[in-house]
Every structure is written in C-alpha cells, then in structure tokens.
Amino acid sequence: MKTSRLMVMVASLWFAVSADAAERHMMQPVVPADKLAEARALKNPLSNTPEVIENGKLLYNGKGGCVTCHGIEGDGKGPGAVSMNPAPRNFQHHGFWRHRTEGEVFWAIKYGSPGTAMIAFGSVLSDNEIWALIHYEQTFSGRHGMMGHREGMGPGMGGREGMQHRGRRGGMKECEGEACDR
Numbered sequence: 640m641k642t643s644r645l646m647v648m649v650a651s652l653w654f655a656v657s658a659d660a661a662e663r664h665m666m667q668p669v670v671p672a673d674k675l676a677e678a679r680a681l682k683n684p685l686s687n688t689p690e691v692i693e694n695g696k697l698l699y700n701g702k703g704g705c706v707t708c709h710g711i712e713g714d715g716k717g718p719g720a721v722s723m724n725p726a727p728r729n730f731q732h733h734g735f736w737r738h739r740t741e742g743e744v745f746w747a748i749k750y751g752s753p754g755t756a757m758i759a760f761g762s763v764l765s766d767n768e769i770w771a772l773i774h775y776e777q778t779f780s781g782r783h784g785m786m787g788h789r790e791g792m793g794p795g796m797g798g799r800e801g802m803q804h805r806g807r808r809g810g811m812k813e814c815e816g817e818a819c820d821r
Contacts, residue, residue, distance in 0.1 A: 669728070669739060669747040669757075681742030685770045687777075695775025698768050703760060705772065713779030723756045730779035744773050 670678040685691050699705040710717035713730035720727045728735055748769045751759035760769070 668743065669752045670743050671753055674746065674750075675743070678743045678746035679740050681740075681745050683741045683745070683770045683773060685767060685774060687774050691771050692775050692778060694768075695771035695773070698764065698772050699775050703764055703768070703772055705776075708756070709776075713776060725755055727756070730776045731781075733780060736777060736780050741770075741773050744776070745769055748772065 668675060699709075700711075706717055707719040708717045708723065708727040709715055709730060710720070710727075715727040715729040717727065730736075745766075747757060748764070749759060749761040749766070751757050764772070
C-alpha cells in the first residue's frame with residue numbers, strides 16, 4: 640500500500656514539474672539576449688484595423704505557412720507540430736503576449752528563433768507582412784492578450800521589476816492591478 644502511494648506521489652510530482660517546465664519555456668524570450676534590446680525597440684507601423692488583420696490571416700494560412708505548425712486556432716498544435724520539441728508557440732496563451740513585445744515577435748518571425756524549429760521568414764515575407772501577421776496572431780489571445788502593454792512586462796520593461804502577477808488571485812475572489820478593470 641505504501642509503495643503505491645509513493646508511486647502516485649512521485650508521478651504527481653513529475654507531472655507538476657513537467658507542467659512547470661513547459662510553462663517556464665513559454666515565458667522564455669524568443670530573441671537571443673544580445674539582440675533583445677534591438678528587438679524590443681521595434682514598433683509595429685501598421686494600425687490594428689480589420690483590413691490589416693484580414694491580410695494577416697491570409698498570410699498566416701497561406702504564404703507564411705504559420706498554420707502548419709501553430710495550428711488553425713493558434714494553439715501551437717498544427718499538423719507539423721507533432722514531433723517538434725519544443726512545441727510551437729501557443730498564441731492563445733496569455734503569457735505569450737503579456738511577456739514580450741511585438742518587436743520581439745517580429746524579430747523571431749524575420750530571423751527565426753534559435754533552439755526551436757522556428758525558421759527565418761525574412762526572405763519570404765516583407766516587414767509589413769510580418770507586422771500584419773502579428774496583428775492577426777494577437778487575435779488568438781482574446782481578452783488575455785497584451786492588455787495595453789505594448790512594451791511587454793519583462794525586467795527593465797515599462798518600469799516593472801520582472802514578471803509580476805496582475806489580475807485575479809486565489810481563484811476568482813480577489814483581484815489586483817489593471818487587469819481587474821477588464
């Protein structure tokens with residue numbers, strides 16, 4: 640009996656650590672450290688209009704080929720993602736957009752993301768096409784996106800010290816920060 644309880648506890652701990660490791664990976668920068676300041680300085684020159692978003696959608700599903708890995712729903716579960724390690728980014732995950740800038744995402748699309756299967760698309764897509772893609776990819780996050788923080792939330796970004804909790808605490812009972820106003 641003790642052996643089976645011990646095995647359940649070990650298995651539970653392993654799954655908890657594995658889930659935590661996957662989450663930490665989601666929060667890792669998509670740009671190498673020596674290029675991070677340059678990437679964060681980039682600003683999307685395109686307005687977030689329905690026309691730009693529709694163009695981004697056409698690129699996502701067509702010329703850009705994003706749908707192959709990131710999936711039709713932007714969840715990182717496209718048919719090409721099956722054997723990828725790490726898995727493609729999940730654009731639905733609130734942390735993806737809250738903890739990096741549009742410039743960082745632009746950089747990763749244009750130059751690729753080292754240590755992942757994300758290749759460079761700078762020779763396939765123009766800069767404006769990449770910016771349109773970013774506007775479309777942000778639609779996958781719904782209300783859990785950047786929450787107005789176009790500058791991101793990592794260390795040295797927007798005056799914040801690191802990635803702090805903003806929003807609901809302790810389930811759905813208490814709330815703090817600007818996320819509660821939404």
